[in-house]
Amino acid sequence: MATLYSNPVLDADWPDPDAIRVGDEFWMIASSFNRAPGLPVLHSRDLVTWEHVANALPAVPPMDHYALPRHGSGVWAPSLRHHDGVFVIVYPDPDHGIYVLTAPDPRGPWSEPWCLIRGRGLIDPCPLWDDDGRSYLVHGWAGSRAGTKNRLTVVEVDPGLRQVVGSPRTVVDGDELPGFCTLEGPKLYKRDGWYWIFAPAGGVATGWQTVFRSRSVWGPYEHRIVLEQDTTAVNGPHQGAWVDTPDGSDWFLHFQDRGAFGRVVHLQLMRWADGWPQIGEPLADGRGRPVLEHPLPLPARGDGQQEPARDDTFATPGLAVRWHWQANPRPEWSEAPGDGAIRLRAQVSARADLRDHGAVLCQQLPGQPSTWTTRVTLQADTPGTRCGLVLLGREYAWVGLVRTPLGVDVVLRRSVPGGPEDSLAQTPAPDATLDLRLAVDADGTATFSWRAPDTGPWQDLPAACAAVEGHWIGAEVGLFAAAPLGTPVGKRGRGVFGPVRVTVAGKDA
Template identity: 30%
Template sequence: MSLRIILFLILWSGSLVVPLTTSQAQGPEKRPAPTADQSYRNPILPGDFQNTDVIRVGTTYYYISATKELSPGMLIMVSKDLVNWKPIGHAVNDLTQIHPRYNCDRMEGNSRGIWAGSIRHHNNRFYVYFTDPDYGLFVTTATRPEGPWSRLTPIKKEAGWDDPCPFWDDNGQAYLVMTSFADAYKIRLFRMRNDSKALLDTGTVLYQGKGSEANKLYKINGYYYHFYSEVTGEGRIPFMARARTIQGPYTERRQLIHKAEGEPNQGGLVQTTGGQWYFVTHHGNAYWCGREASLLPVVWQDGWPLWGKPGADGIGNMVWSAEKPRQTGPIDTLQTSDEFSTATLSPQWEWYFQPRPDKWSLTENPGFLRLYACKPLQTDQLTKTTNVLTQRPLRTDKNVVTVKMDISHMVNGQAAGVALFGKTTGRIHVRRSDAGFRFICDQPATSTAIEAIDSRAQYVWFRASWNKAGEAHFSYSTNGQHFEELGQVYQITNFGNYLGAKLGLYTVNDSADSGFVDIDWFHYHTDRP
């Protein structure tokens, strides 16, 4: 046989990929150590990308993240390699579909709203199920993940439920698994109507532990797998239970990973086109940024998916770096900066509660985001200020946000600037009065200001920088070149209830709905990864 033919056969055979099954995966695959360009580091999403679920449709992966009181709600991201993620939209465009208290005229229910959910693709349609802890279970559907998504359908109008996940069996019967934290954390399995928008029974109890939630259902190699987490003596720990029938009994169960930093738990199990398995999980129980997301390789042993690196005890252990599932080049920076050059708001942005639609525009002055000042529901409270536009601050060693703002249309009593806020607020803004403009840095129990500057000023620049510990500095500029720090070091705080801090743009007028600013651009530089 000629050398050319031999080489061809070697290359051809090496391109064949055999899908990984639970019966085949008895241990970690032996591979050469990855190079720096081939590897990734956890967390892959070092910000508040909490209450995670991930699926693959064809060669594309989709990720959803709960957004609580933010609007639009339920972030949707896309990836080709499970490492680089890009926001593409949201599943809920109006939170008042859930309840009027999330509207700008009330701004009630911080940390409630859109809790954990699941995304699935069935019969050429995407489904997102989620719960509001006070108002029950909802579903929305779309033919494209970017939307448009259908108006919310309430399925169960009852408080006390969380972590729903649908499942369609081979015969077409639809099911849904969900936790009733109001009923001692019983996990129930419901049958659903054919259109998957109504429950057909009161549910069968699959499991009851201590704080059992984070539900997902899968069918792999003839077994039904119920993923969940519960609180043990070790902490919050992920488990799998399995049965030969969807109704159970799920008598077999296996711990998937030992407790690690931030207690990895909620997430989604996904198989690549090449047959490899991974779990994308959130973790972080006290981080100022909320819950980050990590990608963990999955090794199947005796029919059980173990996360990370399996130990001698048959339980996985956290890994903080691994080989990329697919070699797609360098790891990208998350979509964060914005030139405001389009007629629609970029999908990395979310309003703090449902905004007033008449008080912002991307078309009145093309190339700028126009924010109109509103009278706040409560003076000096950013969490009661209408139309605060937010992003997730990332928890990396170096983060610098710079904003260029046109202030020439501000009126007396109006303020506009940049904030980092959670349980406490740190912000830098410019306020207009008869004397002119003053830069002010407000932090817990302190406020620092400079003397008034020329009232004819048109542009100002704001800057916020912080490190992985959440230690933030604020500064300002009147020429975009030289920045002066203002105020003290501000410690960024979360909101509690695992909800991360927010980075916000805002304008407010304590006296009346009057005045506006035009934001030219928002630049976010980070050292991620």
């Protein structure tokens, strides 16, 4: 009996995936928006088990602009290619333009990004190096910035992706296709003399996957819808990547929007019928629908977990690749010497709102029930200084310690957009060091708890909170330390955390 894998293969927020095969290895990247470091790089040998091995972008340019959290901006849907022995990432910033960076090894180091095309509203770029030595770039448009959308544009560029060498042309106008809206996320390929553009339409949570083909990169293009939700629970299904295996089979990686759990990644078999690809379980008219189980594309070569590592003992100097900040980090935000703890220096923000606080150190919320525990020590004398464990999105809630004029309290607080933090629970802490716990169930309901270090039962705090997605991303779990506005630098204190233990659906992560 064939060994099966289960979808999603990455059940957490890895938005807008693109992937390639080089030799026997597969590489994937994803959108990272305002997160820094950004552009996560994942590696696999079987298309099912993925390891997060690097972040291609240490900080998001322009550096000063992203010194503050810019939710919903930053790195939108990128593309990954391998050309002349070099790995190439092309990504859009919808407020600044299209950027390029390269590396001989996807684990890094990656070059500094350079801007290929400046402008607002240019999104979802993908390059193609043609057989005759010419090079092209396809991209979409963000109506929020450009005032137009639902169309795909191709422009000729130089092979080094340093400059535009031709005039852009609209090759597909979604307004001319019945029922099409929000056509975006194009990926450009050439196979057997055909130019292929894979692109979703209809919206992230409600759309479908379309394939366009033409004998000329400039069109005209004919199209088919090749993957749709149909009667399945897999909404979207949205943009992704066509990948082949060494034995010649074809596969398609796409994402599904799961709200607070983010944009999770599915893997579907891709067949060919009448000269067109058909993805997932075949339906009529060349369409397909997603499947939740399928025989492995290749013999299993990972650990079978289908979930990148999340635990951190902070036993190695520096931050592991699984962590990211909400804005471009500064050296004074943290110390991670490799002694089993990370020290977050308390930072100030104008509104005492963690959504505005760049120095929140986060990971994605897993798509399955998860439990997060850590030990925290508040080292601060200034009343109002606080540190804790936060479930962060458009709304947020956190459990932790706050310095008061009388000592240290353990608190649970929540904030909704436009409002201050509400205190849901507050009681004197037995000590300035506590164990904290966050448990999130299958519906995204979170329960916060605390206890004295390694002793006694967990004390569940009385209010449950719902995980809420961020701007284009899922909810995140983070560590933070914050000081009241106006606190002198030398009196801000710090929070000391570690280790962080994460259990996902009953398995250590």
